[in-house]
Amino acid sequence: MDFAFSPRVEELRRRVAAFMDEHVYPNERLAEQQVAASDDEHREPPIVTEIRARAKREGLWNFFMPDREWGQGLSNHEYAPLCEIMGRSPIGPRAFNCMAPDTGNMEILAEFGTREQHERWLKPCLEGKMRTCFSMTEPETAGSDPTQLQTRAVRDGDDYVINGHKWFTTGAMHAGFAIVMAVTDPAAPPHRRASQIIVPAGTPGFNIIRPVPVMGHTGGGGHCEIRYEDCRVPATNLLGKEGDGFAIAQARLGPGRIHHCMRTIGVAERALELACKRANTRFTHGSLLADKANIQEWIAESRIEIDATRLMVMHAAWKMDTAGKREARNEISMIKVMAANMVMRVLDRAIQVHGAMGVSDDTPIARFWRDSRALRIVDGPDEVHRMAIARRELRRWKD
Amino acid sequence: MDFAFSPRVEELRRRVAAFMDEHVYPNERLAEQQVAASDDEHREPPIVTEIRARAKREGLWNFFMPDREWGQGLSNHEYAPLCEIMGRSPIGPRAFNCMAPDTGNMEILAEFGTREQHERWLKPCLEGKMRTCFSMTEPETAGSDPTQLQTRAVRDGDDYVINGHKWFTTGAMHAGFAIVMAVTDPAAPPHRRASQIIVPAGTPGFNIIRPVPVMGHTGGGGHCEIRYEDCRVPATNLLGKEGDGFAIAQARLGPGRIHHCMRTIGVAERALELACKRANTRFTHGSLLADKANIQEWIAESRIEIDATRLMVMHAAWKMDTAGKREARNEISMIKVMAANMVMRVLDRAIQVHGAMGVSDDTPIARFWRDSRALRIVDGPDEVHRMAIARRELRRWKD
């Protein structure tokens, strides 16, 4: 048993943190202002483009990719502490080309894609020249229940013809392609019904209805509603084999959830730092906030909850690395629930410590709070993960 | 002991609810679209103007005003259930000219204003032709601690000259005037230092710096940052007497907090209704959400918490009506804390029941959730009210 990071990881942590200090945090406000001043809220602000170029030059790039051919060859438990640091800023993950949903898409392209797919879709993403989206969730059915998927892809000659209705296809507004989850064989067993197919952004029938307004915003890549209407793509755009859709989705979700959790811990650390700084300087009713026992309790509880969540995430990553994705399913469900709930509590306390400033956008806390709420829903709501965890536990105690 | 509403109140509840059904709920989306399509996010959308005209014609107007000379002569506990119904829609309170912060400002104008002030400032508000703002909170000091107020108003001949820095002056972007809280006698005892002064919107030195972005938005009347720079107004603009500032603020806050609480209960009821409708129709993992025990618990807890909060608010209103504002201080602090926390829990559950749709703006829930978070801070943060409640309780048990 050893809780220490390796020297390589320590060195990378130091470098990523220094880059954040120098280039990311100081430009958060500017990035926001550039978006606000732009006539296209979906366009990447120039300062972010600039930061990304610098990170790439410095080799602080594509840490998420475990495959040494494509990335840095870091295992999940080595990447996790870096991912946490990036997560401390809304523009952090993007700075290092480690932003969702692209990371997940790049991973499955690397793992399941053909050589041709690697060339055409994966490489531009790794080079930071193309963005992506993952088109799975449907408005009419519960995404966590795979048997309900309705979008259809019908083989027609050398093509697939896709029809269906999706939403929350995050990032579609500026994606080069979507990876679409569609039923290819309705008669197959539940987990073999669907496949994943690459749909280039300009394809006729790939109709973005709107970026669904989420927490008052439609900007960035958008959480898009899309109608696939006789959308025809070559059969070579199939990822893996027909019927592999759910297996690939699972392969995508494991690391994806861990990454989300690590970023979330970064968010919580940032919020706690800001809360402490505020408490150290705000005087009211006879003392600094830092000297009041209720504020102290919030800070202590936040520290405990953050540290506990980090250890759980590190453990899940380590188990995934040593025992495999499938064996680590329960650990991943646990951190999914734990991190998403933890961060909301920490952010809520940080808001309250800031008073009126806490609900304003003069700190990043209120934005983190709005954005993080979705984490209890995406990639499977709390309730579905808790059900899965409970069933495994209950099964242990059946005679 | 009798928990029943009077026949008059029952009749008004029926009429207000019918008006909401017919004119308010169906136009919520349109109002939002008109704002989005407008080139001025601070302007009232035309549909709201239209609804207000109709409500006024029908006599569904100014219910909040306890004074029969100016309003409907409803006591607080009679107005409360109407206020709840209006609170069910973001545009509800405005439809009936019962929106904060105008209601509070109209009340103090009625109670403390001179005949001339009534004519010039109160009447246009009551007629729905002018809006107002209340300029008290300062960025550098804790608003809940009156001894820290820094803005100064210095008597100069027949004028006051005001200098200071405010923010969260809600509604300033379209207000006809501000009521400003400023120190007129720094040497007076803590609660006699400040006065309230009416500052017309166009006055030189009344400099709106910006609507502070709050939860991603700057629209509507804005939560404005204002710099008062040698802002000169006639001394006749003083409300009440010099040094009355805190007393008037207290008089304003009592009913104001009750109104907020009642609206908040309306918000919670709306969210619970939407959650139930969703649960009744959404099928996942083998059953309707409505049939799952965890969802049922959320609904039951929400029902209990809403009903308990309503009774507490009704009781506080009744006590204010029968024993006076000062005697009801503790009850008002209690509902302030209770309602603001309750609504966040109910909204959070409603979001979760809706899944991805819950964080979208396709329902009003996410907006309510963003907007309601401030309620735990404005008009005194939870912590200050709890401190006050505790001190009174502790005092009871000192020998």
Add this chain to the structure above:
Amino acid sequence: MDFAFSPRVEELRRRVAAFMDEHVYPNERLAEQQVAASDDEHREPPIVTEIRARAKREGLWNFFMPDREWGQGLSNHEYAPLCEIMGRSPIGPRAFNCMAPDTGNMEILAEFGTREQHERWLKPCLEGKMRTCFSMTEPETAGSDPTQLQTRAVRDGDDYVINGHKWFTTGAMHAGFAIVMAVTDPAAPPHRRASQIIVPAGTPGFNIIRPVPVMGHTGGGGHCEIRYEDCRVPATNLLGKEGDGFAIAQARLGPGRIHHCMRTIGVAERALELACKRANTRFTHGSLLADKANIQEWIAESRIEIDATRLMVMHAAWKMDTAGKREARNEISMIKVMAANMVMRVLDRAIQVHGAMGVSDDTPIARFWRDSRALRIVDGPDEVHRMAIARRELRRWKD
């Protein structure tokens, strides 16, 4: 709408509180010592017998009985505030002959009993000469699910012969009789299968196996496990008609639950009083506990939760009095859940304020905490009541 108590109720509150101050609180410790020193932990300690005699003489007796023929003729909402005061001491309800489970049994005897049953069973109870128990819960089945009841009563000539296994028959160790819930017609619809039958304590086949140890104790009347083995009683011992069992149980539970809730509020008030007194005098880490913000929050939250629960209980009682037991079912379920959970939070905080003394039996808090935990289970667990509340709410929103 009027939240004031009537003059009669105010007068009774004053008298009951004065009796508690003079005779009950000062003798709590003595009562415990007498039990500890006795060779029969099930026997009433002499001091309690003495207090009861005095209360009876002073006419502070049988307040619970709404029927003017048998009791004081107080409605539920008039009795509630008295019940709260009695609940403040473990020996309080008994002092005034208002202790569970006797109150519920007396009520149903009064309402459903024959004249003969009144003479033989009700009168001695009202006079304080006999105690009772209610034998419904069975170890093998969920008590909240009436379709699972297994104990059988078979008519045999002029008798019923009862066989079955019960537990948590509270008070059986010193009861003059049990009212037993047994299936008389297994083929009837679920809610007409059972009947209630009076079984005198000495009847052969009424076999008390043991007082089940509950929270480390077996004393007082005990929560008894009983085997009914060919237990034969005259058919005239039937309460009401055959098949009325569930209806009578429901009639018993409504007021019974309200009484429990009111006593529970008394428990919480007592705990809060003790916590405040402790906080006012205990000095640690530089200040009195009373001056620390976290302790203040506990006190404020306790005050809010107690007051909110009381209003909910008063409202439920009022609704039961004005609209009837059946109409008030939802309100009763709500207070059942709310009070039982509230008191545990208040007690938990009171323990913590007392430090080591809080887990000792040098205050009544730890005993209240142990005893109150069962309230979330008896008379229907939280989960069943929440399910019922949710179903009613969900039904409102079905088109």
Add this chain to the structure above:
Amino acid sequence: MDFAFSPRVEELRRRVAAFMDEHVYPNERLAEQQVAASDDEHREPPIVTEIRARAKREGLWNFFMPDREWGQGLSNHEYAPLCEIMGRSPIGPRAFNCMAPDTGNMEILAEFGTREQHERWLKPCLEGKMRTCFSMTEPETAGSDPTQLQTRAVRDGDDYVINGHKWFTTGAMHAGFAIVMAVTDPAAPPHRRASQIIVPAGTPGFNIIRPVPVMGHTGGGGHCEIRYEDCRVPATNLLGKEGDGFAIAQARLGPGRIHHCMRTIGVAERALELACKRANTRFTHGSLLADKANIQEWIAESRIEIDATRLMVMHAAWKMDTAGKREARNEISMIKVMAANMVMRVLDRAIQVHGAMGVSDDTPIARFWRDSRALRIVDGPDEVHRMAIARRELRRWKD
């Protein structure tokens, strides 16, 4: 980073668990019955004596002692998983001679004792022939605030003469000696005022007033109130040097708290196991409890909270082992708070799953629930640890 146990630890875990299965769990009820049937509730029941003899024979003994001279030489993070397994039964820690408060006392005797003290006091304890108590807490002052300590030890020739009032001296009823914390130099700086002195049980002036009734019980070693009245012991009974009292107390508390936390995790695991078994077999309202979403959530939350707490404890133990006791202070404070609160939630859910049986003593859950409540108070209440954690965190963010 490596979360795996070493082969030696895995082997010991297997052996300890097997011993628990074979000898401890099956005899829990018998041990209780022997105490109940005994005329001395403070005497060790014979079955426990027997189990202890067997464990000693099998070498499953004194695992807690890190010093290889006296024990098994296991580090804290190696001992922790064994301690968890022992904690699963109320009689588990004792079976392996690893019970508080003896473990802590043996550790400080080993570390700070003279050779003579080792012979006379440590060895009999290690051999399981003598028990001990630690006499620090005083009724009049807050134990967590060392500056308030009042008990005095005055040097008189070759003796110390001790006067003072203690309580919650756990285990005094059957202890061979007490280690007493007393002020030897009132004028010294706060943390050098006190010393620790060994007082043999029979010493005149060592007056046990009573075992303070705690949660309804006075049995076992008792949480004793003691008056030291001119209690004279030889100066050679001083542990360490004069003024070392607080330093030794700190040295004692670090591992002591970790041990408590590990046992607590064992308690939680046991409760979760029992809850799952109950849920798997109890049928109500149309399904097994195991199939109800609310019960599933309790189980999932319990699993998450237990696993997170265990990782935090393992990490704290590892840090203590690698960086030292002092460096691990914050980690120890965090687990102290986390474990003590976690176990109460898990136990509470386990009670509720069991219904009426949950509050009975037919399972060990209710006893665990009563006994565990003190964990939020002993060794420093939650509030003091949270204050310490917060202060360290706040200090990080002071410029």
